[in-house]
Amino acid sequence: MVNDIEVVVEAASKSTPAANLGTILIVEDDPRMQKVLRRIFVEEQYAAVVAGDGQAGLDLFRSERPLAVVLDLILPHISGRELCQTFKKLSSETPIVVLSAITEVADKVLLLELGADDYVTKPFSPRELTARVQAAIRRQHKPSAQTIYRFDDCEIDFKKMTARRSGNPVILTAHEFKLLKYFTDNVERVLTREVLLNEVWGYNAFPTTRTVDNQILKLRQKLESDPADPRHLLTIYGAGYKFVP
Amino acid sequence: MVNDIEVVVEAASKSTPAANLGTILIVEDDPRMQKVLRRIFVEEQYAAVVAGDGQAGLDLFRSERPLAVVLDLILPHISGRELCQTFKKLSSETPIVVLSAITEVADKVLLLELGADDYVTKPFSPRELTARVQAAIRRQHKPSAQTIYRFDDCEIDFKKMTARRSGNPVILTAHEFKLLKYFTDNVERVLTREVLLNEVWGYNAFPTTRTVDNQILKLRQKLESDPADPRHLLTIYGAGYKFVP
DNA sequence: TCGGAATGTCACCAGATTGTAATTATTGTC
DNA sequence: GACAATAATTACAATCTGGTGACATTCCGA
DSSP, rough: OOOOOOOOOSSSSSOOOSSSSSSEEEEOOHHHHHHHHHHHHOOOOOOOESSSHHHHHHHHHHHOOOEEEEEEESSSSHHHHHHHHHHHHHTTTSSEEEEEEEGGGGGGGHHHHOOOOOOESSSOOOOHHHHHHHHHHHHHOSSSSSEEEETTTTTEEEETTTEETEEEEEOOHHHHHOOOHHHHHHHTOOOOOOOIIIIIOOOOOOOOOOHHHHHHHHHHHHHOTTTTOOOOOOOOTTTEEEEEE | OOTTTTTTHHHHEEEEEOOSOOEEEOOOOHHHHHHHHHHHHHHTOOOEEEEHHHHHHHHHHHHHHSSSSEEEEOOOOSSHHHHHHHHHHHTTSSSSEEEEGGGGGGHHHHHHTTOEEEEEEOOOOOHHHHHHHHHHHHHHHHSSSSEEEETTTTEEETTTTTEEEEEEEEOHHHHHHHHHHHHHHHHTOEEEHHHHHHIOOOOOOOOOOHHHHHHHHHHHHHSSSSSSOSEEEEEEEETTTEEOO
């Protein structure tokens, strides 16, 4: 599974507190969970609309044109699976993140076949849910956005997951792409190992900090003209790493 | 594989009694676990205060203004759930990471409902806990509006860790940035060596040390037009140093 | 002006930080 | 289930920082 790539959307000036980031449709029957989910997204500056059953979900989906849908699979009347498919038929653009209990995870393939873009198993942390939803939004929201990144004599296509240096193909692993993506999304900024571990490696991985160094090493060996004297993936002694194009 | 918590990491880095990263409030009744938790955070350069029950937790929360709270759900007298809600009422800003046994997670809905920002199930690895707490802290810290600081003909970007004087790049070390940051955050205030050592270095040092003076010297040489006649990093004879933009 | 105390300055090197590769563990594939 | 690819850990070498201490200079009260 290719994991979501955590991106800090910071280019936009944050001195615009009023406007929300968009609407999230929450389809969930349990009132307590409704409240929790709404709060989670409201705190992240989204607007949240809540549907207690499938029909209300469909109505709101049509009227609100949500940025993304958070869908609990266990619903009365219409099964969550049906609903998921219907959403995708109505608007295949809109990303859907499914909430599922641990026992249901077995058929995650089926889940994704239904059109879900990602899933989060209960129990989950607020951070995990919002991160996955935001990642799903980013993926869908700017499909034609520049996926090809160039610097020096390197050319990275994050969509095709291919890379070239001086025209020659370079093989990068999925993890290396993910790390590199985070660097290209945070150009010039000093990123500590802690941040990289949290943002690139993800929620459930807790490797040692030397792991980061090793991945940096790999990237340098593959992308820098002289890995011993890097010009793009710079070490900031005592702090972390910084990418400069 | 998640390591058992009893596997105590023996690092014994040079003791740093006065913390520099901030205070973590640990609410935990089991004395053994208290010790383990405190150690985990102290090793990560945090200060840790421990409360054995809910009342002590509340008191410390109010008096210490912790950066984050680590809360074990099973507590005597006040239930962890109540406590969690109370914390959030007192300061919704402060992130709360809940410790819970897997068997307790059945109540996961309630858990999130109460305002916990994340949770870690036992058994957990030290790294997992600190990573989640740090992520919660970082997330809660709104990206500071302005990371670029200007004075005279100097321009400091603390995020990129770059500095310029009259447009020309100046190389500062991580420590120098940290010291300079403290000065720019405390403009016009006289800062004694003791304060600087506590806040920037993070420990109480011998009063005879020339360490602070040395770092000041470095900063002057790099940032002042005439290091011998500083106009920004001023010496206050008999007291300390003062920064004026 | 003088003398003692506080500060400025410099260079060295111990210890911390990072680079690197080999080894081990994990994951994915057939 | 064996194999290959990828990732994480470990170990050690290379590198850099900044604390230390010696000494010079400046400050301030008498």
